[in-house]
Amino acid sequence: MIRKPSADLVTFLSRLRSGIWIFGISSWLFGLTDRSLAAFMDGYLSAIDIAQLFTASFFFVGWLFLKPAKLF
Numbered sequence: 001m002i003r004k005p006s007a008d009l010v011t012f013l014s015r016l017r018s019g020i021w022i023f024g025i026s027s028w029l030f031g032l033t034d035r036s037l038a039a040f041m042d043g044y045l046s047a048i049d050i051a052q053l054f055t056a057s058f059f060f061v062g063w064l065f066l067k068p069a070k071l072f
Contacts, residue, residue, distance in 0.1 A: 017068035028060040 035056050039049035 014068070014070070021063075021066065021068055024063050028056070028063055032056050032060060 032053075035052050039045055039053060
């Protein structure tokens with residue numbers, strides 16, 4: 001017999017997913033800001049700086065697409 005999860009559990013898990021997702025957005029924005037400042041501090045962009053910025057931007061956009069769906 002399969003039990004249905006209670007409404008409280010579903011609500012908690014939905015809020016937990018959303019909270020983790022929002023925390024991830026703030027973390028990625030901090031990381032992108034840090035990489036951007038580090039890249040532009042010396043006055044020119046090297047190939048490694050550009051690669052790091054594009055990689056971080058790619059993962060940030062990927063994180064945005066992982067937005068959890070509403071369960072209700």
